[in-house]
Amino acid sequence: MTESKDFASFIDKLLSKNCPFALWAVPGSNIPEILISCNEELVYPAQFNKLNGQEGFIFAPYHIEENTPLVLLKPGIYKKGVEDIMGIGLGQIQNEEKYEEPGEHSFVISQPEYLTDIAETIAEIKRTKLAKVIVSRLIPFQRQQESLGEVFLQLHRQTPKAFVYLVNLPKAGLWMGATPEILLKSEGKTLETVSLAGTQSRRNDGDYMWHTKEIEEQAFVSRYLLDVFYKFNIHPYYTQGPETLESGKVAHLSTSFRFAAKKLAFNLGDFIAELHPTPAVCGYPKSKAAKFISQVEKHNRRYYTGYLGPWRLNGNVGLFVNLRCMEILPQQYVLYSGGGITARSVPEDEWEETNKKATTLLSAIEAVQNR
Ligand SMILES: C=C(O[C@@H]1C=C(C(=O)O)C=C[C@H]1O)C(=O)O
Numbered sequence: 001m002t003e004s005k006d007f008a009s010f011i012d013k014l015l016s017k018n019c020p021f022a023l024w025a026v027p028g029s030n031i032p033e034i035l036i037s038c039n040e041e042l043v044y045p046a047q048f049n050k051l052n053g054q055e056g057f058i059f060a061p062y063h064i065e066e067n068t069p070l071v072l073l074k075p076g077i078y079k080k081g082v083e084d085i086m087g088i089g090l091g092q093i094q095n096e097e098k099y100e101e102p103g104e105h106s107f108v109i110s111q112p113e114y115l116t117d118i119a120e121t122i123a124e125i126k127r128t129k130l131a132k133v134i135v136s137r138l139i140p141f142q143r144q145q146e147s148l149g150e151v152f153l154q155l156h157r158q159t160p161k162a163f164v165y166l167v168n169l170p171k172a173g174l175w176m177g178a179t180p181e182i183l184l185k186s187e188g189k190t191l192e193t194v195s196l197a198g199t200q201s202r203r204n205d206g207d208y209m210w211h212t213k214e215i216e217e218q219a220f221v222s223r224y225l226l227d228v229f230y231k232f233n234i235h236p237y238y239t240q241g242p243e244t245l246e247s248g249k250v251a252h253l254s255t256s257f258r259f260a261a262k263k264l265a266f267n268l269g270d271f272i273a274e275l276h277p278t279p280a281v282c283g284y285p286k287s288k289a290a291k292f293i294s295q296v297e298k299h300n301r302r303y304y305t306g307y308l309g310p311w312r313l314n315g316n317v318g319l320f321v322n323l324r325c326m327e328i329l330p331q332q333y334v335l336y337s338g339g340g341i342t343a344r345s346v347p348e349d350e351w352e353e354t355n356k357k358a359t360t361l362l363s364a365i366e367a368v369q370n371r
Pocket residue numbers: 134136181196197198199252280281323324336337338339340341357
């Protein structure tokens with residue numbers, strides 16, 4: 001797919017129609033998939049647990065609010081593979097009006113402000129029972145005349161092991177990303193969820209050493225997953241890891257948990273509602289961390305740290321946490337990047353970590369802008 005100039009211009013033409021769609025490639029696959037829906041095929045469930053029994057593609061926010069609804073694209077035109085996708089007659093797709101601009105993204109904080117916030121976060125952790133909290137920030141980047149189709153293909157070329165996507169939706173906006181984090185994925189009769197946390201720079205020699213800070217912060221996520229398993233009576237389950245997972249310019253610690261899908265045959269929506277947001281993107285304990293985030297972060301996370309992916313589409317569930325993502329506005333890209341803060345954090349290192357995470361997207365944009 002990455003070789004096709006025609007495919008990039010097909011994506012650009014689709015974007016110019018402004019119809020609701022989700023385009024994605026699952027990790028390790030070169031085969032793109034698309035779901036195009038008309039406005040009538042969009043559903044806005046009021047709560048996360050209202051997904052029981054539904055089917056389609058989900059684009060879920062961090063918090064459901066009026067400006068950030070949970071969106072389900074019901075099966076409309078679904079195609080897999082470049083040829084089949086490009087076979088879609090664009091003439092049959094209705095032009096939709098331009099969406100309303102999302103609210104101001106003016107809460108871009110400077111490095112000194114960020115460092116102060118992180119120092120205060122560390123002090124709060126040391127003073128209270130809060131053990132870990134994810135603090136994020138916005139990174140704006142100027143758009144030029146570059147093709148978004150080309151940026152999507154470049155992103156896929158650079159991060160083939162991620163879930164790479166482009167989503168255009170009224171109410172939610174235009175988003176692109178390449179996330180390494182599985183929330184819930186089906187494989188035959190098995191379901192898998194993953195505890196992913198702890199970050200270091202990617203190494204060429206693959207010789208990773210993990211330190212106490214990363215080991216502890218990933219363990220918080222694993223412990224939380226086991227609490228949720230206990231609530232839903234999920235056993236036996238099988239684990240693999242912690243092991244190193246590379247994505248873009250960084251690497252993480254990852255543990256996979258697998259169990260029989262029949263355990264959640266009737267309440268998969270409830271399970272997701274309980275799982276989200278995990279301590280990988282919120283913190284631990286979860287309610288304390290969520291409250292702290294709402295005080296320390298001046299921006300609205302919108303769909304960053306939400307989740308997205310096929311939901312029982314042709315029988316498959318493939319939900320990923322919305323990380324390494326950006327909202328695409330007419331004049332600029334707004335990237336979202338965050339990291340887990342614990343008592344062992346060093347503010348300057350955390351700043352660097354958010355920069356490194358952002359290079360996944362920035363290097364794809366720059367590669368296209370500099371062509
Ligand atoms: C919050 C992000 O990533 C999450 C936080 C991580 C960390 O704190 O080390 C690692 C992976 C993700 O679970 C992000 O990419 O913005």
